[in-house]
Amino acid sequence: MTSSLLKVDRVSRSFGSLEVLRDLSLEISAGEFVAIVGPSGSGKTTLLNLLSGYDTPTSGTITQSGVVRMVYQHDGLFPWKTAGENISMALRYLPDKAERGRQLAEMLTLIGLEGFADTYPHQLSGGMRQRVELARALAGKADTLLMDEPFSALDYLTRLRMRRELARLLRERPRTVVLVTHDIEEAAQLADRIIVLSERPAQIRCELTVNVPRPRQLTHPEVIETMQRLLVELGMTGGEGAPVTEEVSEGLGVGD
Numbered sequence: 359m360t361s362s363l364l365k366v367d368r369v370s371r372s373f374g375s376l377e378v379l380r381d382l383s384l385e386i387s388a389g390e391f392v393a394i395v396g397p398s399g400s401g402k403t404t405l406l407n408l409l410s411g412y413d414t415p416t417s418g419t420i421t422q423s424g425v426v427r428m429v430y431q432h433d434g435l436f437p438w439k440t441a442g443e444n445i446s447m448a449l450r451y452l453p454d455k456a457e458r459g460r461q462l463a464e465m466l467t468l469i470g471l472e473g474f475a476d477t478y479p480h481q482l483s484g485g486m487r488q489r490v491e492l493a494r495a496l497a498g499k500a501d502t503l504l505m506d507e508p509f510s511a512l513d514y515l516t517r518l519r520m521r522r523e524l525a526r527l528l529r530e531r532p533r534t535v536v537l538v539t540h541d542i543e544e545a546a547q548l549a550d551r552i553i554v555l556s557e558r559p560a561q562i563r564c565e566l567t568v569n570v571p572r573p574r575q576l577t578h579p580e581v582i583e584t585m586q587r588l589l590v591e592l593g594m595t596g597g598e599g600a601p602v603t604e605e606v607s608e609g610l611g612v613g614d
Contacts, residue, residue, distance in 0.1 A: 361387065361388050361423070362385045362386065362387055362388075362421075362423070363386055363387065363388050363422070363423045363424055363501060363502050363534050364384075364385070364386040364409055364420070364421070364422055364423075364426075364502065364534075364536070365384075365385050365386075365419075365420070365421040366382055366383055366384040366385070366405075366408075366409070366418070366419075366420050367383055367418055367419045367420070367421070368381050368382070368383055368417070368418040368419075369381075369382045369383070369408065369415040369417070369418035369419070369420060370382070370415060370416050370417045370418055370559075371401070371404055371408060371413070371415050371416050372416045377558070377559040378401040378404050378558055378559060378560065379401045379404060379405060379408075379415075379559060379560050379561075380559035380560065380561055381418070381561065382405070382418075382560065382561055382562060383418075383562075384553065384562065386502075386534060386536060387534070388501070388534055389532060389533075389534055390534055390535075390550055390551065391528070391534075391535045391537070391548060391549050391550045391551075391572075392535070392536050392537070392549060392550065392551050392552075392553060393536075393537045393538075393539055393544070393545035393548065393549035393551070393552045393553070394406070394536065394537070394538045394539070394552075394553045394555065395539060395540065395542060395545050395552060395553070395554055395555070395588065395592070396554060396555030396556070396560060396563075396592070397555075397556075397557055397592065397593075398540075399558055400555040400556065400557060400558055400560045401555060401558060401559075401560040402538040402555060402560075403506055403538055405538075405555075405560075406428075406504050406506055406536065406538050408420055409422075409426070409504055409536060410426055410428050410504050411426065412428075422502075423501070424500075424501030424502060425498075425499050425500045425501050425502070426500060426501070426502045426503075426504060427495050427498060427500035427502070427503055427504070428503075428504045428505075428506065429491060429492065429495050429503055429504070429505045429506070429508050430491075430506050430508065434491060435479045435487055435490060435491060435494075436479075437478065437479050437480060438478075439478075440475060440476050440477060440478055441466075441471060441474050441475055441476075441477050441478075441479070441482065441490045442462055442466065442474075442475030442476060444479070444490055444491075444494055445462055445465050445466070445490060445493050445494045445497055446458060446462055447494065448494045448495070448497040448498035449461055449462060449497055449498075451498075451499060461497060462475070462497075465493040465496070465497045466493070468493065468496075468527060468530055468531075469489040469490065469492065469493045469523070469527070470489070471486060471489060471490065471493075474486070483516075484511060484512050484516065485512055485516040485519060485520060488508060488509065488512065488520055489520075489523060491508070492508075492523070492524065492527055493527075496527055496530075496531045496533065500533065501533065501534060502533065502534040502535070502536065503533050503534070503535045503536070504536050504538075505535060505536065505537045505538065506538050507538055507539055507540065507541075508520075508537075509521070509541075509544070510539075510540065510541070517541070517544070521544060521547055521548055521573075522573050524548065525548065525572040525573040525574075526573070528572070529572075537549065542585050542588040542589065542592075543576060543585060545584075545588065546568060546574075546576075546581045546584040546585045546588065547572075547573075547574050547576060547581060548572065548574075549568060550567065550568060551565060551566070551567050551568075552565065552566040552567075552568070552584070552588065553565055554566070554588065554591045554592065563591060564591055566584055566587060566588070566591075568580060568581065568584050
């Protein structure tokens with residue numbers, strides 16, 4: 359039986375008179391990749407903050423197992439540290455300096471930035487900075503990665519590359535992942551399970567599963583079907599057959 363790393367039991371969250379989440383229950387198993395989508399303002403980021411422990415529910419309980427790490431929309435790299443130094447911060451738990459150096463070199467190779475260890479974040483492109491952020495997250499001891507729209511600030515082609523990069527890195531260093539995204543392409547291409555939230559106060563509207571090994575092509579029939587179902591569930595089309603475009607997927611909004 360697969361163990362649950364995160365369990366949300368009848369959780370509600372209000373900010374004064376504003377009720378954001380209502381009576382929400384969810385379990386996330388070890389090794390699972392879960393995407394959370396929903397309309398703008400539906401509480402996706404609020405839920406992620408609750409899962410991380412940065413916020414507490416108004417009612418209900420959240421149970422965590424293992425170490426949880428957040429990966430943000432705008433990279434959290436320290437600008438005064440080099441790419442290598444940023445990644446090395448996640449390796450501080452290793453007492454042996456030589457082993458830290460070996461693992462740093464391994465992570466730089468994994469993200470294809472072997473020659474950039476001494477480069478500062480401002481000297482890197484947006485995609486390269488996000489690769490360093492992913493390397494830092496995967497180098498640490500975290501069992502679960504909570505990702506808050508990590509690729510939304512990147513251009514479309516870079517986002518496509520970063521999805522492939524994330525799928526590849528997770529093959530090398532498996533983790534449980536919870537991804538908040540407004541991009542239905544991203545959800546369908548990466549997630550094993552997609553949680554669709556309703557309008558505020560948010561509850562779980564439905565759950566979709568995608569049984570296709572990663573990396574996935576956007577042209578795979580099950581991926582296309584999942585995107586079509588998401589469009590319907592999110593009220594973005596009146597029925598089957600509507601085209602899925604970048605503009606439509608981005609029209610879900612990011613304001614949480």
